[in-house]
Amino acid sequence: MTVSREVELSGHIIDSGMMQACFGAIMDLGGSFEVDEFRIGRSEVEESYARLTVFADTEPELRSIVHELHQNGANPSHPVDASLEPAPDDQVVPPDFYSTTNHPTEIRYDGEWLSVDRIEMDCAVVVEEGASDGGDDVDGSGGPRAYTKVLNGIEADDSVVTGETGIRVRPPERPRDREGAFGFMQGGVSSERPSESTITKVAEAIAETKREGGSVLAVCGPALIHSGAREDLARLVRDGYVDMLSAGNGFAVHDLERDLYGTSLGMDTESLDHPRKGHKHHIYTISEIIRAGGIREAVDEELVESGVMYECVANDRPYVLAGSIRDDGPLPDTITDAVEAQNAIREQAHEADLVLMLSTLLHSVAVGNCLSSTTRVICVDINPATVTQLLDRGSAQAVGMVTDIGTFVPILAEQLLDE
Structure with a gap:
């Protein structure tokens, strides 16, 4: 005896690969359709429509x-309301909660x-009735609201969505029109594409984002400083093409060291020489910033x-420096x-319309999540x-470019600022 369920797909399901992915999933899991x-x-x-x-x-x-199938955008043909259960305690979700x-x-x-x-991704969905005074409603209408919460943000008695019913997922579809500034963002990772022409398209995408009033977040690793970019x-x-910065302690230390001592991790990034006692410059830098009271205070002084x-402080560009177990100091x-740190990164990520992930694995994955x-x-x-x-973790919308960050950033700046 077999059991069955009716599902439907709609949109550009053929050229986006959605239909093929669904057919493959059914057969891979031993089903038929x-x-x-x-x-x-x-x-x-x-x-x-299918x-x-x-x-x-x-x-x-x-x-x-x-x-x-649900993860790939197929939804029940005859939906019912989502199942809700109260959270039994703070940071505790009901069994079989829906993970986004x-x-x-x-x-x-x-x-x-x-x-x-x-x-x-990887959150619970909480539903709350709107308060008559607007409460936390986005539009202040007083109507019900659904929103995500990380597990450590769950509070006792939160109404949490469970199971798979009454949930509709809409994966982004590959656009049929590939023209325009974002037309190149169609396809994964490549080191074969001509670098300069691709960087030109990245510059056009950033410029279009800014023209539309969007925000650009740069996620940066220390190699960017070390490579001379x-x-x-x-x-x-400074010129407003980067609105927010997300990085680690090491990136900021390298950047500040370059200002104070002309080196990055003890190396002169122009001559590539290693000055005497240069290996101590990073810890000296941390000491000086601590003595000043912080980065903003060091700029003010x-x-x-x-x-x-310096430019982040001088131009009021918000930044998040997330620490790790390896950090010296830290700042x-x-x-x-x-x-x-996760909560601070999350706030930036939700504000961003375009994200540049520049030579950092851990911070790129953290922001991508x-x-x-x-x-x-x-x-x-x-x-x-x-x-x-990054793509394997679920950031399928990411476009990857395999190249030296010391080449990418200067050409990008030239395209945006010098033409």
């Missing part, structure tokens, strides 16, 4: 298949579809007069509490594993 209805969109704007009946030998096997993807998501509540605010990134911050961190501005799949991401690293790991 029949196509009950199939309508093909015959123009660039017309959507396609309705399938999915079969499996047992109910658990069917649930597993439907769960996989990073795709735009809706939940069905009282017969209506609610968009889930602040969508990101510091001054060009500082120019991008004119102790620091150039660089990326007073570095957030050493991991949960506090907080991003919606609709946020444009460009990841640049000399190591292709950095880019592929």
Whole structure:
């Protein structure tokens, strides 16, 4: 005896690969399917539609298949309201809670579809009734609201979505029109594309984001300073092409060391010489910034007069420095509490419209985990594993460029600032 479930797909399901992914998932998990209805969109704007009946030998096997289909954008043909259960305690979710993807998501509540605010992967979905005074409602309407919460943010009695029913996921589709500034953002990782022409397209995408009033977040690793790209990134911050910065203690120390001592991790980034006692410069830098009371205080005292961190302070560009177990010092501005650092990164990620991930694996993955799949991401690293790991973690919207960061940033700055 078999069990079955009816699901449907809509949108540009053929050229986006959604239909192929769903068919493959059903067969890989031991199920079968029949196509009950199939309508093909015959123009660039017309959507396609497919309705399938999915079969499996047992109910658990069917649930597993439907769960996989759900992640790929297939939804039940006859939806019911989402299941809600109260959280039993602070930081404790009900069993079988729904764990989010990073795709735009809706939940069905009282017969209506609610968009889930602040969508990101690996979170719970909480539904709350609006207060008469507007409460936490986004629009102050007093209506119900659905939004994500990380597990450590769950509070006792939060109404948490459980199971898979009453949930609709909409993965971004590959656009049919590939023209425009974002037309190049179609395809994974490559070291084969001509670097300069690709950087030109990245510059056009950043410029378009800024023209539309969007925000650009730069996620930076210490190699950017060490490779000699510091001054060009500082120019991008100063001229408003970078609105926010996310980095670690090491990036800021390298940047500040370059201002105070002319070196990065003891090396002169122009002559490539190693001055006498240069290996001590990074710890001397940390000491001087601590003595001043922090980066902003060091800028105010004119102790620091150039660089990326200087431009962030001078131009009120917010930055998050997230610490790690390896950090020397650390700087007073570095957030050493991991949960506090995650929350600060999350706030930046939700504000960003375009993210530049520049030569840092750990911070790129950390920020990528907080991003919606609709946020444009460009990841640049000399190591292709950095880019592929980001995509493997679920940031499928990322475009990867395998090249030297010391080449990428200066050309990008030239394209944006000098033409």
